Amino acid sequence: MQTKHSLFFIVVPLGFEDVAQAELRQRLSILGGELPSIKQSKGGLEVELPLDVGLALNHLLRIPTRILLRLEKFRCRDFPKLYKKAQNYAWAPFLLGRMPKLHVTAKKSRLIHSGRIEEAMVKGLQDYFKGYPPSKALQALGDSTLAPPELYVDFYDDSCQWSLNVSGEPLYFRSSKVERHVMEAPIRENLAAALLALLWQQYKRKDRPTLIDPMGGSGVFLSEAWAMDAPMPRTFAYQFFKKNLSVKIPEAGDSSHFAKFVYRDVDVRAMEAARHNLAPLIEQGLLDLASEDLFAAGKTFAADSKLLIVNPPYGVRLSMGPITLLQLLMALIERYSPSLMGVIIPKDWSEGSDWAKASKLAKQKSYRVVLTRPFQNGGLDVVFVVWEKSSTLPTHAPLT
Numbered sequence: 258m259q260t261k262h263s264l265f266f267i268v269v270p271l272g273f274e275d276v277a278q279a280e281l282r283q284r285l286s287i288l289g290g291e292l293p294s295i296k297q298s299k300g301g302l303e304v305e306l307p308l309d310v311g312l313a314l315n316h317l318l319r320i321p322t323r324i325l326l327r328l329e330k331f332r333c334r335d336f337p338k339l340y341k342k343a344q345n346y347a348w349a350p351f352l353l354g355r356m357p358k359l360h361v362t363a364k365k366s367r368l369i370h371s372g373r374i375e376e377a378m379v380k381g382l383q384d385y386f387k388g389y390p391p392s393k394a395l396q397a398l399g400d401s402t403l404a405p406p407e408l409y410v411d412f413y414d415d416s417c418q419w420s421l422n423v424s425g426e427p428l429y430f431r432s433s434k435v436e437r438h439v440m441e442a443p444i445r446e447n448l449a450a451a452l453l454a455l456l457w458q459q460y461k462r463k464d465r466p467t468l469i470d471p472m473g474g475s476g477v478f479l480s481e482a483w484a485m486d487a488p489m490p491r492t493f494a495y496q497f498f499k500k501n502l503s504v505k506i507p508e509a510g511d512s513s514h515f516a517k518f519v520y521r522d523v524d525v526r527a528m529e530a531a532r533h534n535l536a537p538l539i540e541q542g543l544l545d546l547a548s549e550d551l552f553a554a555g556k557t558f559a560a561d562s563k564l565l566i567v568n569p570p571y572g573v574r575l576s577m578g579p580i581t582l583l584q585l586l587m588a589l590i591e592r593y594s595p596s597l598m599g600v601i602i603p604k605d606w607s608e609g610s611d612w613a614k615a616s617k618l619a620k621q622k623s624y625r626v627v628l629t630r631p632f633q634n635g636g637l638d639v640v641f642v643v644w645e646k647s648s649t650l651p652t653h654a655p656l657t
């Protein structure tokens with residue numbers, strides 16, 4: 258017998274749709290069952306899955322921002338119809354007697370005024386709740402959730418789509434239990450996960466490398482790298498739905514691709530924040546943490562195989578004196594000489610004369626660019642550039 262599938266829309270950061278799709282495929286292969294076809298669009302992935310599998314993805318995907326469950330799609334060209342639909346839909350399992358927060362969009366449709374669409378929806382929902390007042394138990398369940406349910410109402414071509422946020426708080430909030438210490442300009446967790454996945458895709462060796470963040474701030478890259486394959490320790494909106502959903506979450510496997518983690522930052526307060534945030538790595542003896550200025554003279558760092566990732570200060574939002582790409586690359590190569598290094602740089606650094614100088618230096622030191630990925634980081638146009646050291650290119654045995 259074929260199980261009925263539900264349609265999910267997984268919202269992902271712009272520019273990372275491909276790597277989010279690769280992550281989704283990998284996680285679905287762990288959850289078992291046939292791999293479905295995935296429709297990739299700007300900022301999202303649409304996929305049909307058994308309800309429990311789609312909901313389980315909340316625990317496992319580290320790149321998306323949220324997961325939406327498509328509830329209902331219908332043609333609608335007038336407000337009375339919208340009101341009636343909202344009044345008659347069986348909301349109880351999802352809304353727990355609470356008025357959802359509505360997000361309305363309307364394009365190429367007769368109903369185009371988002372305020373009036375919202376009004377019709379609210380009226381319909383209020384009248385639904387009058388007709389089916391929530392039981393005390395249901396209300397108590399609703400009150401126990403942190404945030405109200407969220408419903409997306411999207412009009413396009415006179416068709417109305419309702420989608421429910423089954424994640425709750427954005428997925429880049431990783432834990433409801435541990436309070437993170439935050440420093441200036443941290444990268445968002447899901448972007449860090451996406452960049453790490455891109456860097457990892459370039460790693461061709463079989464051994465587990467050391468991961469270095471020489472300007473680690475609050476330690477986002479290292480904590481994401483450590484937890485890459487681990488389920489997230491938090492709750493999600495769907496866990497409060499009235500429907501008794503049995504969602505099976507796979508156990509955490511061997512949760513890291515990395516043998517060791519190296520944290521450095523010139524700012525001692527940043528290091529203390531990282532010491533708190535990276536406590537699990539310290540407990541397991543996996544972290545080498547110290548305060549150090551990347552540009553001060555110091556010993557070169559030795560390890561068998563090294564990957565480096567860094568989000569340097571760009572001089573725009575942080576008050577550390579300006580640095581150039583040439584200085585940065587020189588320091589990274591001198592100190593660490595990694596097999597692969599992924600560096601976030603402002604977009605204009607990748608176009609200016611400094612880029613030519615930095616490229617010349619990289620070539621002299623046997624590095625070549627293997628990936629550039631433009632994206633927005635905190636509203637700034639930036640590029641993630643990955644350099645590979647040519648001596649570490651795989652030496653394939655000739656095929657016989």
Ligand SMILES: C[S@@+](CC[C@H](N)C(=O)[O-])C[C@H]1O[C@@H](n2cnc3c(N)ncnc32)[C@H](O)[C@@H]1O
Pocket residue numbers: 440441442443444470471472473474475476477478521522523524527549550551552567568569570571575577
């Ligand atoms: C943009 S923040 C990035 C932090 C972290 N990687 C993140 O994304 O959350 C830049 C970090 O570089 C550190 N930093 C600035 N100059 C440094 C230097 N010369 N050596 C080491 N760290 C430095 C700052 O203290 C700050 O924590």
